[in-house]
Amino acid sequence: MAVIGVGHLGKEHARILASLPDVELVGVADVNAEQVQAVARRLGVPAFTEYWPLLNLVDAATVVVPTRFHFQVAAEFLRRGIPLLVEKPLAAALDEAETLAEMAARHGAALQVGHIERFNPAFEDLVSRPLQPKFITCERLGPFTGRSTDIGVVHDLMIHDLDLLLTLVGAPVVSVEALGVSLFGPHEDVASARLHFANGCVANVTASRASAAPCRKMHVWAPEGYARLDYQKRTLTLVQPSALIRQQGLDPNKLEPALRATLRDDLFTKHFERVQIDGHGQDQLTCELRHFIQCVRTGSRPRVNGADACAALRVAQRILECVRSHAWNGDAVGPVGPSQLPTPIGPLFADRPQQDAA
Ligand SMILES: NC(=O)c1ccc[n+]([C@@H]2O[C@H](COP(=O)([O-])OP(=O)(O)OC[C@H]3O[C@@H](n4cnc5c(N)ncnc54)[C@H](O)[C@@H]3O)[C@@H](O)[C@H]2O)c1
Numbered sequence: 001m002a003v004i005g006v007g008h009l010g011k012e013h014a015r016i017l018a019s020l021p022d023v024e025l026v027g028v029a030d031v032n033a034e035q036v037q038a039v040a041r042r043l044g045v046p047a048f049t050e051y052w053p054l055l056n057l058v059d060a061a062t063v064v065v066p067t068r069f070h071f072q073v074a075a076e077f078l079r080r081g082i083p084l085l086v087e088k089p090l091a092a093a094l095d096e097a098e099t100l101a102e103m104a105a106r107h108g109a110a111l112q113v114g115h116i117e118r119f120n121p122a123f124e125d126l127v128s129r130p131l132q133p134k135f136i137t138c139e140r141l142g143p144f145t146g147r148s149t150d151i152g153v154v155h156d157l158m159i160h161d162l163d164l165l166l167t168l169v170g171a172p173v174v175s176v177e178a179l180g181v182s183l184f185g186p187h188e189d190v191a192s193a194r195l196h197f198a199n200g201c202v203a204n205v206t207a208s209r210a211s212a213a214p215c216r217k218m219h220v221w222a223p224e225g226y227a228r229l230d231y232q233k234r235t236l237t238l239v240q241p242s243a244l245i246r247q248q249g250l251d252p253n254k255l256e257p258a259l260r261a262t263l264r265d266d267l268f269t270k271h272f273e274r275v276q277i278d279g280h281g282q283d284q285l286t287c288e289l290r291h292f293i294q295c296v297r298t299g300s301r302p303r304v305n306g307a308d309a310c311a312a313l314r315v316a317q318r319i320l321e322c323v324r325s326h327a328w329n330g331d332a333v334g335p336v337g338p339s340q341l342p343t344p345i346g347p348l349f350a351d352r353p354q355q356d357a358a
Pocket of ligand 1: 004006007029030031032035051065066067069088114115147148156
């Protein structure tokens, strides 16, 4: 195998693949000669500053270059039938992603996409339970890292939740409302969307890469109960009505006054049962890479394949259309889209004195 692009994330792909006993890492490639040599030296494998010599040397590869180059790099491998794990999002544009998925199918090459949260033990546990989600909120907030500035936050972070939502809800999105704002460049850095699914489920999803406090959480309300996922801590909290309430319901107006008085204190001990499940300590990236290797060996369908990645990108495209056409003053004459805002009417609070640069 080989890893193409060994920057922030690709060097971790390479480290893990080099450590797997049943994989031979035949090389790492990166256009940044200093970076690729440092990674290759550390792992004791050959370094390449171009990926094409690896086309004839590998049985499979992972593509971890910036998103805008996914298509050009991935297409070279897929058209030769070489199985690939391409980092998320599959491509910077939907038509490119669809072409890659179609190429993989035509050449019989496994195509897995790096939607790593599908390997989060908290999510794996939740999807294995009987659940009909009807209202979901997702928050994925992170600090500005200076990376992935070739794409906006919808493709960078929100795409994780779009894939998770499509998996959990199991129905297509029928309508989308969204808005977003760019803070650091041409693309949106904060975005929020409301999605309506064909089965009546509604989801609110917010993503930011300009947040001081990181947070990756999902709340799910369903007839079966309530679930809270913390993707960072890998915990899943489940709440369900007690067996008695499931049979008889709970009407406070029909309770004896003494029981009614204790209702508040007893709610989460007697009437609603609560469990917390802590995800085991397995490394998600290792699980994702092992799964890919297993799919290459057995010919089985990757958990997140090209079609799944295209479905998430299709929703992302609809969200971006809304973000680009949002009229901040309610009409198209005023500011529209993520890069324009109404002129501020004044500072929100008094400016602090300028710090001396020295
Ligand atoms: N799954 C996740 O949670 C997750 C997290 C972070 C990044 N990513 C994705 O991984 C990809 C890479 O992100 P990153 O943060 O590691 O970026 P990065 O900028 O740190 O690394 C990208 C590397 O690719 C190299 N490169 C560029 N063009 C190349 C080419 N044609 N051939 C070979 N190497 C080339 C660059 O020199 C750089 O070292 C992006 O698509 C990003 O969206 C996914």
